[in-house]
Each structure stands twice: as structure tokens, then as C-alpha cells.
């Protein structure tokens with residue numbers, strides 16, 4: 001094991017601010033820097049490659065509420081559950097709100113994927129299924145605070161959604177504008193989610209060893225997202 005990930009029981013923990021800065025520094029490994037994502041944002045992907053990305057990312061979208069249900073199922077704290085349940089509703093929708101999964105399906109239509117094709121998962125690459133399932137299984141099996149910590153890649157998500165909104169319309173004028181609603185909707189939701197996720201993480205991981213564990217968990221989640229893009233890139237070079 002790397003020295004950076006071990007600590008003596010007596011070692012001083014980072015302060016709350018230092019710990020948050022360490023978590024945020026993990027952004028250097030976010031999938032925004034993956035070569036496939038860089039190409040996507042620079043307008044270098046063919047329409048069929050955009051479709052491969054949208055079809056595969058759909059699997060992440062439909063599994064996220066199950067991941068959040070696992071966090072809820074493992075969490076005995078009513079106050080946490082009262083806030084966490086919004087994540088499931090955001091994606092599944094409720095009442096008149098169609099939700100994020102539907103917004104992603106509209107992105108699918110906007111890039112030329114018929115709904116039945118998207119829902120059939122026939123384009124799903126095995127590596128994407130594997131990576132996303134690893135995330136859901138982690139949330140099922142880990143203590144709920146660890147699962148909360150693993151959601152903190154969302155700290156880096158508002159930037160990625162804003163970049164897509166800024167760049168896609170000019171690079172990919174063939175995509176119908178309604179397709180971008182998902183990205184727009186996630187900016188404020190991600191900010192709200194991160195505020196709560198960070199609060200739980202900063203409150204729970206208070207020894208140095210625990211703080212180092214939190215960084216490992218965040219790395220695991222960064223690896224999930226990175227592996228998804230590796231598999232997507234390979235599925236349609």
C-alpha cells in the first residue's frame with residue numbers, strides 16, 4: 001500500500017477545511033479530463049459516437065435511483081433519509097415532474113436514438129454495465145456514510161454540465177435544443193446534493209485514517225466514471 005494512504009492511529013486529522021480541500025483536489029482525476037470526454041467537448045465526435053455515449057450513459061441514469069434507494073435502505077437516520085429521498089425523485093420523477101431519466105431519454109431522441117432502442121439497452125457495453133453495477137453494489141454493501149461519500153464526484157459535475165451547455169450547441173448543431181434540458185436541470189440539483197453529501201462526509205470521517213479512507217472511496221467512484229468512458233470509447237472507435 002502507498003504511504004500516502006496509511007496513517008498512524010495517533011496522527012492528527014486534517015481540519016474540516018483541509019479535508020474538504022483534499023476531497024476537492026481529487027477533481028484532477030474527474031472524467032472531464034478523459035480523452036474521450038475532451039474530444040466530446042471539443043466537437044470531435046461523430047454523431048454515432050455521441051449516440052454511443054448517450055445510450056451507454058443511460059444505464060448510469062437508470063441505476064442511480066437504485067443506488068440512492070440502497071443508501072436509504074442502509075440509513076437509520078430519518079433526517080438524512082428526508083433529504084436523500086429527493087435524489088430518487090429527481091431521477092424517477094413524481095407528479096407532473098417527469099424526472100431526470102425521462103430528460104435523458106429526450107436527449108436520446110434529440111441525438112437520434114428511438115426510445116425503445118434506448119430502453120432496450122442493446123447498445124450497452126459490458127464494461128459500462130460492470131462499472132455502474134460496481135457503484136450500485138458498493139452502495140448496497142458499504143456503510144451508508146461511505147456510499148454518501150462516493151457520490152461526491154458530483155462536486156465536479158456542475159462544471160461538466162455547464163461546459164456541455166456552452167459547447168455542444170455550436171459543435172453539434174444537429175442535436176435538437178430540447179435535448180440539453182437534462183444538463184441544465186442538473187446544475188442546481190448537483191450543488192444541492194453536494195452540500196448535503198459534503199456535510200455528512202465531513203461529519204463522519206473525522207480521524208486521519210477515516211479521512212484517507214474517504215479519499216480512497218472517492219477514487220473508487222472516479223474510477224467507475226473513468227472506466228465507463230474507457231468502455232464507451234472502445235465500443236465505437
Ligand SMILES: O=C(O)c1cc(C(=O)O)c2c(n1)C(=O)C(=O)c1cc(C(=O)O)[nH]c1-2
Pocket residue numbers: 064150151152153154155156157160186225
Ligand atoms: O454527466 C456527468 O458527468 C455526471 C457525473 C456524475 C458524477 O460525478 O457521478 C453524476 C451526473 N452526471 C448526474 O447527472 C447525476 O445525476 C449524478 C448522480 C450521482 C451520484 O453519484 O449520486 N452522480 C451523478
